Amino acid sequence: MCCAIEFVVKYVLIIGNIVFALLGLAILGLGIAAHVNFKDIYELIPVGLGALSISIITLGCIIFVISTLACCGAIRESRCMLMFYALFMAILAGVKIYLTVLIFGFLDSASATVTRWLINAFNNENLRPAYNTLESLFKCCGTTGAGSYGNAMLPKSCCASPIDNQCQAETSYSGCIGELTSYFETFGESIGAVLIVIIIIELVCVLAGLFLSCQIRRRRYTA
Incomplete structure (x- = not known):
């Protein structure tokens, strides 16, 4: 039974992180597009939008690298890679929780x-x-x-x-004022909802990575 669960978790982790790698590339593209298209209006809004787009680009790169690492770790059954992946995904989930709180906090006073x-x-x-x-x-x-x-x-x-x-x-x-308020509210709510879904998926991936790492360790010690 444990072997069957391990098999399922392993391939769910591989497939899930292939999706995450593609998501990382999409986020990278979104950040580049935002940086190019909105660079002329960054000076109007004093919240460091230039830094925000660069942060999005960096986040996309990190997600792609970590997801690739997870796929390699699951395929090679490397405990070191899987533990590093689980730790980093937990940190990313924590950062996204903080960002989600900031976004919904901003929405409360978006109009003003x-x-x-x-x-x-x-x-x-x-x-x-x-x-x-x-x-x-x-x-x-x-x-x-x-x-x-x-x-x-x-x-x-x-x-x-x-x-x-x-x-x-x-x-x-x-x-x-009306147009931008509506834009920020719609965009903020959408991003917040997406972040919540991603946080849940990342926490599941953390548990999957830890489970697979423990199973590999147990199997090696009992072999």
Whole structure:
């Protein structure tokens, strides 16, 4: 019976970590895409988004390497590799629990935080080019809409199809505060839910790695 369980755990661990390795590559690609696509607006939001995208890239690399290590450990039945894998996955799960708490904590004050960020950025003339890039990316205008610009001419980034190269208030986008708040809330909830699922899977992998390592040790001592 134990041999059958060990066989199942071994191949579940191998298949599961192949999936994790692919997930690591996907996270790596996501981090690179975020770093390239949003680098022009990093200066608008004072939370180190550049560092965040680099952290995502690093996390993707780590997951890929550790998952590959787990596959090799399970195939070769290496206790050292499996124990290292279980330890590192436990640490990763702890980090993700911390990140999940931070994300859901941020969501509680997302509206007020985004409002403060964008008003400060909008009122800073040096950040206006970056703010216009933000408007183009998120299809929004000003802070609360065209009225944010007062009597000034609206930038082309406030409209989908400027008439005679000019944006009219009647055809302008809605405010960026509402758009970004909605984006952060939706994105944050999705990321939080995904992290919870990944944490559960990682804890199962920790138990599987420890179980397989103990079975290999027991078999070698009784051989």
